Every structure is written in C-alpha cells, then in structure tokens.
Amino acid sequence: MNNEKQFPNLSNMRDRIIECVKCAFCKADCVISKELLWESASPRGKMLLLRGLLDGFGTLTEKTIKSLYNCTFCGECVKDCLAGISLEDVFLAIRKDLFNLSQENKLSESAIIHKVDMLCQRLQENYNPLGNLPEERTIWELGQDIKLPRTAEIVYFVGCMPAYYRKSARTTSQILKALNANFTTLGSSERCCGSLSFFLGDEKTTKELAHYNITRIKESGAKKVVTSCPGCFSMLKREYPKILGKKSEFEVMHISELLIEFLEKDQLHCKSELNLSVMYHDPCELTHFDIYEQPRRILKEIPGIKLLENSENATPTCCGGGGGLMSLDVNLSTKIAKRRLETALDLGAEALITCCPACIAAFTSAAMEYNMPIKIIDLLDLVLQSLENKIEN
C-alpha cells in the first residue's frame, strides 16, 4: 500500500527518508530519545515510522502521532547525521500533513491533534499563543519611562513571551535606552512571529503572521530588527524570507549580537561586580546561526561573573521547550530541562544563564518542580544590573 496522496508534504521528502541508513548516530544528542528511551522517540525511529507511513507497513496510531510531535527541533540530529539529511525538514513536512488532515476532520480522535488545533486556533484568534488578549500586548510598557518614536533606525520586535510576561521586554528596552539606541517597537501592532504555528504545521497562519509583521516593520522605516527571543529571531531571519519568497529588506539581529556591536564601539560598560558562578545555556535557535561566542563574551564583560564550561556543556543540548513541546507535553519538557539543570549543578554553577524566554520558562518550571537549588537568570538581567549600577554611580 502506498500512502503518498495522504501525505503530500512527506512524499516530497521520500528521497531523504530513503537516504537514511538507520545508523542511529542521530540518537546521540537527542534529548527526547535520552528521556523516553523508546526507539519511536528517536529521530531514527521517527524516520522509520515515516517510511512505514509512506510505504504502508506502518499505521497512524495515537502513539505514532505523539512520537512525531515529540521533537523540540533543537537540530542536534541534523548535526549528528553523517548522511547530511535535514531531518527537521522531514519532521516539519509530516506535521504539515497532519495539520492539514486535521483541518479535514480526519484525525478527530487524536488527543494530540486536538491540542495542536486548539493552540493554532488560539494563535489565530489572539495573535499570540499564550491566550492573552491582543490589546494587552503593550502592558509591559506601563510604568516605564519610555517614549518611543513612531519610526526609528531599529525596531525591537518584542515577541509574545517577553511582551506578556513583561520582564524581558522591560529589561531589553531599558538596556537599549541606556545605550542610547535609536529604537522603537511595533507596539500593539505587533503580532506573534508565528514560531509555534510554524512548528505545529499550520502553514496558513504562519504565512499570514509573517506577511502582517513584515508589513508593519516596513512601515516603521527600520533598517534593523532586534529580538530578545531566539524563536522570533529565527523566524524573522531565516523563515520569513523562505515563507514569503523574498529577501529581507532589513537586517535581523539577536540582542546579543547588537550588544557586541556596542561593546566593540566601547559603548557597553559593565561596571558593577556580580559575584556569581554560572553556566551559560545555548538556546538552540541561536546555535543554528552559530551564535555561541557573543553571549559568552558579554558575560565575560560583567565583573565577578565566573563562567563555568566543560565538555558536556560545550555540546549544546536543548531545554526541552522548543518545537511546541512545552505547550504539547509540559511534563516531558520539564524532565528534559531538569537534565540540563543537573549538568549546571554538577559543574558547580549557582545560576544558569541564558537569553531565551522559552528556555527560561522551561528551566524555571523544572527548578520549581524538582526543587533544584539553582537560579535561572536572563543574560539581559545581568547586563542591566551591571549597567544600572553604573548609571547610579
């Protein structure tokens, strides 16, 4: 039996699926595989499931569907694949097919598909995946002494988690202000970058959000877009041009890259001493753009920070929150985050530092759930603390 018609996106990936020789090297750094152990949780197992679906020797059970959503898209399997297969593209293809099937009410029995639908619907209605009201998107600005211009050189694309959880958005804007950056935001005009719908296979919503946000950014006249969320960064920098079929008309930067620019112009001075032993956690979506050194360099600028590294830390591993996993299976996501925190504790770190709101949420949740004696701190908070003291001085 051949199921190519049922899975058109997956069928386009047939060659890549066949190219997989099942060596299992992809399992080596897969956080899902390490946590669940079942072969169906591993990238190789998923490739076999997909081959089974295409060739008819496998069936679409609830566990098959769950396995296909048990992926954080951290990209470690792609790095480990000796055959050079982009497994992420294959896993995205089946999610698109499953989403499209669900829209035809063909997978109504599936609890996981029901959850996917609910999340995408929430995003379509509120323009954020958190279920908050769209008009509350600028609530973080309350009490802030910031008057942003209508147009500016830089647009700070705030993102849903920083905006609705407030702290990260406030910290970023305070840093930009302290550095006299010529910046603005899209305010209440900003909508979700579409990262969640992208990973859940909802192409239509993702495309609409991409088109909408790009139009608003163009209206701002900005030549540079800065994000504090690696998820937004990845969507704006890599996915939007692919989705919309044209090159960006503006530069997209993660805040850590922008801070390095200020550092190199001798405009970023971290003065205050913060005595802390820390492990830095690389957010997956920054590693995809080879952003390893920039956050570390910033950390090293902060007096008193002792950055701990070892070979295990040098191999980046996921927080467990990506690819929609935190929304779909918070228990699994939290267990994965716990493993990473254990590495930090083994290193002797008092705090885990990162610069991704999703990673921070995953780690904070794990630290609380398992009562782990470690602080989870946003790199930007450390920078601001250090800068703020300088201002006070």
Next chain:
Amino acid sequence: MDVIILSPLENVIIEKLAEIVGEQFISTDDADLVSYSSDFMIDVFLKPDVVILPENTPQIAAIVKLANENSIAITPRGAGTATHGGSIAQGGILLDLTRMNKIKELDPISMIATVEPGVVYEDLNRITGKSGLWFPIEPPSGAVCTAGGMVGNNASGLMALKYGTTKDYVLALEVVLADGSIIKTGKSVLKSSSGYDLVHLFVGSEGTLGIITEITLRLIPKPMHLSTAFASFPSLNGLNDAMNAIYEIRRVLTPAGIELIDLQTQKAINEVEKEKLVPEVEILVIFEIHEFSAAGLEDQKDLIEGVARKHNCNEIHWAKDDEERDRMWKARKAATVVSVRSRTSTLLGDLIVPIKHVPAIIRFIQEVAREKDLLISIVGHAADGNIHYLIPFNQNESKKAFDAGDAIVYKTIELGGSITAEHGVGLEKIKYMELEHGESLSLMRAIKKILDPKGIMNPGKIFPAEKQ
C-alpha cells in the same frame, strides 16, 4: 531448530509481561513495532509482537521464563547499530535493554568496571575517563552503541590493531539462560584457568544463547598523547604502496589504528560534507598513534612518516589539534554512510583475510565491481585485515549486487578469511555459515540446543535452517 512462535501473542501473556515490567515499559503499539523493525543499513523490516524495556535482571529472568514456558521467541537489542539484522524480530518479544544503563561498579585500583548492558560506550568512557581509564574499542557508533550490543556481537572498532576487540576486555558475565535461570560466569580477575571459558562462549553469540544482563570489563590507562594523520598514496599503484608501508610499519611498532579509504569513498565524504574533509587520492591511509609521552609520540610520527614516504606517500598531514583530529575521524566514521546515499539498498561486507592478502582481496573486489558494473566502495581496518565493502544498488540491480557479494565472500574463504570480523552474522550472513565453518557448525548447533532446547533465543539468527 523448531521454533513455535505465538503470533500474535495471546493477551493473557501480554498482561503477565506487563505485570513484570509495568504498563509503561511494554508496548504492542504499531509505532513501537515499526520503529524497532530494522537496524543499521539492512533493508529488512520485521515487526515483533511486543517490545519490552526491562529495568533489571530479575525482570528479564521472569520474562524469559514466561517466554520459555510458552515457546515465545525473544530477541535482545541494544542500540540497534549492528548492520546485519541480528537485533530485529519477526514476531515474539523484542527486549530493548537500553533502560539497563547503570555503571554498577568502577574499581580504579583493579581497573575494572561492571556495567549493565544498556550503558552507552561513550558514556562509560566519560565516567572511566575521570579515573584515567579507558575501554578502548572505539567503534564508530560509540556515541550510541551499548556495552551489551558490543559483547553480543564481539564488536571491534578503529583501534583494534593495538587494543584488540571486545572479547579481550570481558572478564565476567551475568546471563539469563533460556529457562529463566541466572548464571554468573568468570570473575573480576585478569586471568583464570578454571574450567571451560564460558564467558567467551557468550561473547559474540548475538543473543542466541542467553540474555547478557551484566558485564565486567577490564580497563586500561588512557594514553595522554594522541595524534592522527592522513597519508596520501597517489599513484595508480597506491594500494600496493600503502600496504607495503603498513607491513613495514607493523613490524617495528603498533599504531593504535591504521585505516584505508578508497578514492570513491573519499569523493562521497567530500560531497556530503560540502567541504574537502579528505584529500582525494588513489588510496588514503589514516594513522592513529597513542603514547604516554610527547617524545614517544614524535618518535612514532618520524618513523611512520619515513616509511610512508619511502613507499611513495606524497603527503602526510598530522592533525594540528583535537578539533582537526575529530574532523578527520568524523570523515572516517561517515565513510560507511555517505557511499550509499543515492541508492535504495546496500550490501555491506565485513570480511577479514590474513593481512598479507589485503591487496589481493581489494583488487578482487575492484575487479568484481568492474565486471558487474557496480560502484563498490572500500574502507577498512587495513592493518588487521578487516575490509568493509559497500555495494549500493537499486532494485533492478539486486541480483548482480548479491552475486557480487557472494563472489567476494567465496574469495575471502578461499584466502583463508572469515565472513565477518566485527559485525556478526545476524540474518544477512547465515547463508555463508556452512561454507566458513563446515563441520564445526554442527558443534555450534549442539551447544545452542543444550542451552536453548526450545530455540526461543533470537531464533532465525546465525544458523541456517537444518536440512531435513
């Protein structure tokens, strides 16, 4: 061997199995049956009836006892990185041992580790490395393969020339036999002449005699100074040049590893990596040397370089740092994968011949490739005689691919070699077992019958069907 496989398993048995391991660790879901249906490279897809992830030896003993009482086939599996179908099952119970991944004891004084079978090779070495100790097999799949799988297949790897194979490090085993009883054989000592060596009967038995549930391993000190080189032998006579250099080097020192990669494989590696990871020459040889002093390392380098150049090596490049060394080995590890990407199926050979016959068998493989119009890639552990050949083929080429594989195996036997050096027999090489072993295969069958009278342990593997 008559095997009665209840397929599908009766629900009552499934319920009993679930009572033993807990509902969470047993599955009859198609997602699990499909994802365990194959292993590395082989184009065979077989579904077990049930997959179980046991946690400890008593659970395995209870599972095996139940299987034996009901004549249910039981197939153990590590990471599924073997290449011959030894860890896949047509029906019956598939026992995934990766949950048993504890290092039970590490004795740095005696330099011995006792581990569960699901411990991943590199995880073990990360821990032993903290005491300066090492289990030195270095299989290319070391980041994922398990100690149990390595023992089951008598795996070897990239450093076998100096350090030997898995069997050389196994001191003792705990095994669950086919009737569910548990035996311990061997001791945590470096030598013993007490009775038959049952430990090494189980090493390489591919799960056909029992389930290995605990392994005691000898460890060695990890050398402090390592280096890796690419040596290029460019002339059309590069194979002879390279092998003559290797023969001469082996007579005066034992490098940790000497690998050989043919031109076709070099091109495939560079194509996938999108950068020139390896030079493209007639024959590329990788030298790996280990020493306990920097001076000793330099002496080895000088000697190797001198001999290689004498035999027309035009370039020998030693890795500048660990990063470059890792990149070089990444290229070698990729060799078996990249050569087969463009075809739907692959035949992977694992022959070994007396070392003096390495040029003869490689030339024979090249002749077969020309004659059958097939692309056959050759990589191998040249200095111990173990050559891997990869025959990628599409469906319309399957007959000539299998004919080529047969011809190469017959030549191997003719040269006094063995059909498999480190991958095991599994499903794929059964057809050559009589050819290689002749009458001694009957003794192997007799041993199997004593230990597993009902034939439930990994049935259909190693042994060809008995003639009626």
